[in-house]
Amino acid sequence: MNKDNEKESKKIKTTLKVKGMHCAGCAMNIERSLNKLPGTKAVVNFASEKVVVEHPETVARTDIIQSIRDTGYDVYDDDDESGSSAPILATGTSPEEEGKKKEVRELRIKVITGATLSVIILMLGNLHFIPALKDIFGNFINVILLFLVLPVQFWVGRNFITGFINGLKHRNANMDSLVAIGTLTAFFFSTAVTFLELAGFKIQSIGTYFDVSAMVITLVLLGKYFEARAKGRANTSIKKLAGLGAKTAKVIRNGKEIDIPIETVKVGDEIIVRPGEKVPVDGTIVSGQSSIDESMVTGESIPADKSKGDKVYGATINRSGSFNFKAEKVGKDTLLAQIIKLVEEAQGSKAPVQKLADVISSYFVPIVISISIAAFVVWYIFAGLTIALLAMVAIVVIACPCALGLATPTAIMVGTGRGAENGILIKDAESLEKFQKINAILLDKTGTITKGEPEVVDVYNISNLSENDFIKFSAATEKRSEHPLGQAVVKEAEKRKVVLDEPKNFQSISGQGVKAEIGDKIVVKGSEKLMKKEKIQLPENLIKKAEVFAKEGKTPVFTAIDGKAAGVIAIADTIKNDSKEAIQRFENTAIDVYMVTGDNRYTAEAIAKKAGIPGKNVFAEVAPKDKEKKVKELQEKGLSVAMAGDGINDAPALAAADIGVAMGTGTDIAMEAGQVTIMNGSLDTTYSALELSKDTMKIIKENLFWAFAYNVILIPVAAGILYPFTGFILNPIIAGAAMAFSSVTVVTNSLRLRR
16 A cells, blocks of 8 residues: 555544534535545534534645535634634633524524514504505505515525525525525515505405515524524533533642643643642542542542542542642543543434434425425416415425434434433444444453452462462562452552562463462462463362352462462452342343353352343353454344443453443543443443433434424425315414424423433
């Protein structure tokens, strides 16, 4: 592969905020335009007003912005390549938020103006039905109405007209096209009637429809106002998360304590945190100890005790005690920034269920305009101009692509935001949809079902060494190991105040144990399988003792010195408080629970029994690299599998599963490995994530049903399907009210997820 091809194949993501989208059709227009750029895939979210573009480095950010502007829309460009939130202004909000607040204020002013003038227009329009007043004002009533409707049509409704004109320029059609066509038709028809009457032409049975023009614009705009406010509430999670961070940090520089803005903190700075203060950035405690409220990270309300060597995260709250820590991650690298970015990307993604709505939205406006023209022609022939005009205007006004466009993304926004507030990070909308379809979950034992903090509970020494010396050789062998079982033996040596030698020629045998030279002796420590591999003979009494430990739910670890069995250490890892109850909840919802572990069969089944997992669902003595195979075995049985593990050594299995659930405190690896990250590592929270997925999909289906039903039922009614039987023709004003509140209904339904 040459260098040009390498550059072409490397993809980057750019996230931008788009201004001027009024419906799903707008989003589809932008997507089509961007996808014409070479090697580019764009996803436009109408609800969040954002576009996420995956593109090769050869496509510049400026090319993307220009493509959007060429389609007739504007871009909020804060030049933030990460796609995270824009800089915060002195007011405490981002430029984007300020822009949205201004937009809502302008909408409110226009709605009030439009409503006031519309009421006057309605009152004056009804003078036609009072003969005495009609004789006094004559044809000048229509002139007065014309002057009153002008500001409503061309100032209050200006955005609809400019959107329609931009659509014509770029050969696009959207909601603006429908509203503009309907209201301008009513306006120009009424204006023509007014001037013809002033010119002395006698026009029988034809009235003016200035009230239709004014009321439709006002009602649609009122719907947009409520929609804008509702969408703001739908995305409060990002605002909450962004507002959690500290504004300043107290650092030690040149031997002095100084307060500096959070933006100027550097990696390596030593930072002081006092009681009640927020931790400014991510790092490791170098002195002191405290109790820290990490609920913004884990969703857990109980503070975590921290001391030297422990990790701390920006935006968490120091409840008691003072400590100093070394800054390790700042700015966009902090855990809080990663969470915000992950949530933003999830909210900007599309669920597979949205595909049908997108396809329909892309053809929606042209189809509606075609139906309206056809209805006008039919009713003009069979019922006259007035009925034809009312039917045409009602059709274009009542049709609502907004409800279709908002049905899925608003629910995704609220659902993923609610998850983030409770320590559940969902990578994208597709993962949210797939999670609720699982019928099996494979749980890694250590750190998922159990606390992941094993400790030595029994020592069976058959060597000539003292028990402390036996522990000394066993622990020294594990000194360079990062395996939890090995670290448990090292901690036991520390408790006994045993000084450990440095291991030489250290070897880690994946899933089996370790081997090293300690002093002048060769020590092998690990499973029975490793002992057989090293041709070490295990005495019968040692094997039986190991079996007793295993049946008690303890993990037996053998030690051999210079090729001779020396003893066995029993290590136990207790089950998390909520594991058994959470596993039962999975089982109660017809989801089969499986456990995978490197422990021997006895130990594995003992732990599984305590957790409430059937013995037939236990995979024992499985090396980390083979966990992926177990996932595939379950998938081959036709199961949709979620895999829950710590996100580091379980990464291949997480990637192979239909849904990978990374358990832990949100390390970079965990976030990359799984589609869902459970920040507090709790199985109970994992079940809550499943419930959230189900709730969100239920809301999406409800939204799509009502959006489709609304259009399928009301467009034929507007077209006059009832007129031949009942004489009923839908008033365009009622059509405008129905259109305005259809999208508000969808957004309001999505907001139920916040509860």
